[in-house]
Amino acid sequence: QQPVQSPQAVILREGEDAVINCSSSKALYSVHWYRQKHGEAPVFLMILLKGGEQKGHDKISASFNEKKQQSSLYLTASQLSYSGTYFCGTEGRNFNKFYFGSGTKLNVKP
Amino acid sequence: EPEVTQTPSHQVTQMGQEVILRCVPISNHLYFYWYRQILGQKVEFLVSFYNNEISEKSEIFDDQFSVERPDGSNFTLKIRSTKLEDSAMYFCASSLRTTTGYTFGSGTRLTVV
Numbered sequence: 001q002q003p004v005q006s007p008q009a010v011i012l013r014e015g016e017d018a019v020i021n022c023s024s025s026k027a028l029y030s031v032h033w034y035r036q037k038h039g040e041a042p043v044f045l046m047i048l049l050k051g052g053e054q055k056g057h058d059k060i061s062a063s064f065n066e067k068k069q070q071s072s073l074y075l076t077a078s079q080l081s082y083s084g085t086y087f088c089g090t091e092g093r094n095f096n097k098f099y100f101g102s103g104t105k106l107n108v109k110p
Numbered sequence: 111e112p113e114v115t116q117t118p119s120h121q122v123t124q125m126g127q128e129v130i131l132r133c134v135p136i137s138n139h140l141y142f143y144w145y146r147q148i149l150g151q152k153v154e155f156l157v158s159f160y161n162n163e164i165s166e167k168s169e170i171f172d173d174q175f176s177v178e179r180p181d182g183s184n185f186t187l188k189i190r191s192t193k194l195e196d197s198a199m200y201f202c203a204s205s206l207r208t209t210t211g212y213t214f215g216s217g218t219r220l221t222v223v
Binding site for chain 2: 002030032034036040041042043044045046047049087091097098099100101102103
């Protein structure tokens, strides 16, 4: 039930790009993405509800491949403020049961 | 911007004691959740709550846990007899619909000694 994220950790220089993947062994009806900074609560980034859907704001975007039960988060031209742990969260048919992935720790260095 | 408020921010309790963690969700939200995060680990689903009843609960949410919405604004998580392994950050979250993202509170750090 719990989605699997990869990679577990990424180190980037400012301006570099990163891709974080999230996959599930079960059918997905939605995928959420959150960012959590150390000692803080997770902050909602975006939700994807339909297969094939792509969303984005600023330089952070995501895609959802329903057939492959996968989602990817794309961070382009990374900034120092992007540092944190990124979690995907997935819901099956029952939207009330929601599971977070194991997290990807992103460290953007100057 | 509307916030989810949690109190206390940190609670230390003796093993075996009961604790109540409190949350005030965003006022027009309809779905409420409790999650916990053991230090350095993933965020774990505990329970979801809608229309004054539990919608779903995880395997972690056993008989020692209960949730209540005692009035129109508060949402509480009670742990009846705390164990050392209950030490974690507990997050409350709320959402307007099942198709919108969750807004998390800043958490209650529970330390069981």
